Amino acid sequence: MKRPFTLLLCIFLQSMYMYSVAQKPAPSPDPITSGAKIAVVQTEYGKVRGYIHNGIFTYKGIPYAQAARFMPPVKPASWEGVRSSMTYGPVCPLIDPTTAVNDESEFLFHHDWGYTNEDCLRLNIWSQGINDTKKRPVMVWLHGGGYSAGSSQELPSYDGENLSKKGDVVVVSVNHRLNILGFLDLSAYGEKYKSSANVGMMDLVAALQWVKGNIARFGGDPDNVTIFGQSGGGGKVSTLMNAPSAKGLFHKAIIQSGGGGLNFKEKSISGRISAAVLEELGLKSTQIDSIQKVPYDKLAAAGKKALRKVQEQLKAEGKEIPGFGLGWGPTQDGTFLPYQPTAPEAIALSSDIPLMVGSTKNEFMASLRDPSLRTASQDEIKARLQKQYGEKTDAYLSAVKKAYPADTRPTDLIDIDDMFRRGAIKQADLKSTGKAPVYMYLFTWQSPVQDGEYKAVHCMEIAFAFNNISRCEEMTGGGKEAITLAQKVSQAWINFAKTGNPNHKGLPVWQKYTPANGATMIFDNQCVEKYHHDKEFLEITPSRML
Structure with missing residues (x-):
């Protein structure tokens, strides 16, 4: 044999x-x-x-x-x-x-x-x-x-x-x-x-x-x-x-x-969107196969109109709309995605998968959406915050100062992300109920390009994770600080891929995250681990659905 x-x-x-x-x-x-x-x-x-x-x-x-x-x-x-x-x-x-x-x-x-x-x-x-x-x-x-x-x-x-x-x-x-x-x-x-x-x-x-x-x-x-x-x-x-x-x-x-x-779309919503697309295209259900031959530009235009129409309907019905509006994305269809991500059955599916999760400090900051804020004085920023937070404004300012005591620019008071950070914490909280470890980070390093106006904007950390500072000098400035930090960040990503643990000698000890300890590695010129450092800030800012 x-x-x-x-x-x-x-x-x-x-x-x-x-x-x-x-x-x-x-x-x-x-x-x-x-x-x-x-x-x-x-x-x-x-x-x-x-x-x-x-x-x-x-x-x-x-x-x-x-x-x-x-x-x-x-x-x-x-x-x-x-x-x-x-x-x-x-x-x-x-x-x-x-x-x-x-x-x-x-x-x-x-x-x-x-x-x-x-x-x-x-x-x-x-x-x-x-x-x-x-x-x-x-x-x-x-x-x-x-x-x-x-x-x-x-x-x-x-x-x-x-x-x-x-x-x-x-x-x-x-x-x-x-x-x-x-x-x-x-x-x-x-x-x-x-x-x-x-x-x-x-x-x-x-x-x-x-x-x-x-x-x-x-x-x-x-x-x-x-x-x-x-x-x-x-x-x-x-x-x-x-x-x-x-x-x-x-x-x-x-x-x-x-x-x-x-959050995945419910079939009740995805079905309404598809019905609206067919209506925009002038197709009956018996003509469904014709949709495979509709030119893409016509299909895309129908999709945009359908999304707007259904979003307006949902608003009129008092339904919650995602922060960036109703868009394309996965549907809980019962087969490929049988559960919502927050369901115990969904969490159990990946309970043995180590997770590293985080965000950047500034993401889609207010001064990115409204560049006129970049030249605003501290009093003008506070006046804007007063309109948003009213009698809670002083509590908000105190929470910002506690979370980020080294911030000095007026826009720093208004440019801190709460949406992506909150989502990362929720993901970490859910995942930490499983047996695999969870590691949390927050990328706070401030880019010097364009007079430092882009801070730790959405996408800023990618060049550091890929060790691509030289390819991304326009975003990072390409200086020694960026190169040094990229060595630390990319090594953490590499070590995590190798072993499920991002720790290495270039960083302080990075503890596993739990909802109790809130352990978060802060990636900056001086990397430190902090614990619920922005808890008060997140408690006072509004929870927004992504």
């Missing part, structure tokens, strides 16, 4: 050797090495060829699945020969195509909008070695932009090269279906469309399945996968933690400014 098995094993190993010789980057005088036989890896669907940049094997635009409009993803078609995978693939079409930008903020963010196509199920990989037996931790990045916009290449901070190089981790980033393409609930119109409300999230499960089946050939360990994301990407991490079909495909999770993952 043993000899046939041994013979088969030898044949298998020999065939593997024929197409997947272990590679490490050879010394080169040039930053980039590329060519017909460079960085070739066999996947389940065919060979892909990337390139080597600064010693990191790099692959872009690899298909991980395919899907018809509103249909669940299926495995990608196989190909013959070697597929060139050296540039980013298509991104999901945007509801509102970018035709103009704000000059100042675009200087900071430096968006790369990419090119659009509904066939956008692609992923990118960065690794120090391929076709070897080294089991590197895998970090799968889920981009921001809510559930409606963004891509894996949208911001320069998303590039995985420096993170891979620093931590010897395999970094993966993913494109998937968004907005009306990913989250239009047509389940009321036939069995064919039963999954349509969540196909955008099902794409991410398909990506994780691809990682499980293929990442070992790119030097990664399929049994040590961390999913991490910021803003909408953080919400997607939270959503996957509540998806039974994602169970076992990842082992740790990091949620950055992603408090929006705490």
Whole structure:
């Protein structure tokens, strides 16, 4: 019995050797090495060829699945020969195509909008070695932009090269279906469309399945996968933690400014939205299949009108509207997402997944929404606060001073985020009831660019987590303080991906979070751990639904 098995094993190993010789980057005088036989890896669907940049094997635009409009993803078609995978693939079409930008903020963010196509199920990989037996931790990045916009290449901070190089981790980033393409609930119109409300999230499960089946050939360990994301990407991490079909495909999770993952749409709401879309398109329920051929711009316009219409209806009915308005996102459909995130059954699904969760100090601050506040005096800021807090204004000011005693600018009194921070705490409180550890952080470092007016704005910490200060000098200033802090932040992310514990010698001891201790690592020029430092501030500010 043993000899046939041994013979088969030898044949298998020999065939593997024929197409997947272990590679490490050879010394080169040039930053980039590329060519017909460079960085070739066999996947389940065919060979892909990337390139080597600064010693990191790099692959872009690899298909991980395919899907018809509103249909669940299926495995990608196989190909013959070697597929060139050296540039980013298509991104999901945007509801509102970018035709103009704000000059100042675009200087900071430096968006790369990419090119659009509904066939956008692609992923990118960065690794120090391929076709070897080294089991590197895998970090799968889920981009921001809510559930409606963004891509894996949208911001320069998303590039995985420096993170891979620093931590010897395999970094993966993913494109998937968004907005009306990913989250239009047509389940009321036939069995064919039963999954349509969540196909955008099902794409991410398909990506994780691809990682499980293929990442070992790119030097990664399929049994040590961390999913991490910021803003909408953080919400997607939270959503996957509540998806039974994602169970076992990842082992740790990091949620950055992603408090929006705490509520899924009820089918009663998603059904009203889809009915309004059909009404806008002039389609009867018997004509539902026609929606698959509606041009995207017409479909997107109908979706926008439908969302506005249903939001106005809900307001008239006295229903609560999310802080950023009614938008596209996951639905509690009873199958892909059987529970709301706050349900005990949902919490139990990911009870064994270590979690790191946090936000930035200033997020969508008041002076970002109203730049005229930047030149306001302290008295003018206090007068504005008086209109909002009335007799509680002094208590508010006292709470701000207690939470952040080093703040000096007038706008510091009004620019502190309470929405994302509150969401992060709620997620941590819920998760801490399980057996896996929870670590909380708050990124408070203030960027010096543009006279320091952007502070610790939404997205600021991403460049630090990816160790990408040099790629994001417009946002961070690129100075020594930023570089030093990035070393600390990125190492925490790396250590967490490796072990489920972010502690390292560059930080003070970072305790596990509990609702009782409120332990929060403050990332700043001087990193410290604090305990319920902003409790009074959060108690006095209004609770807003994300």
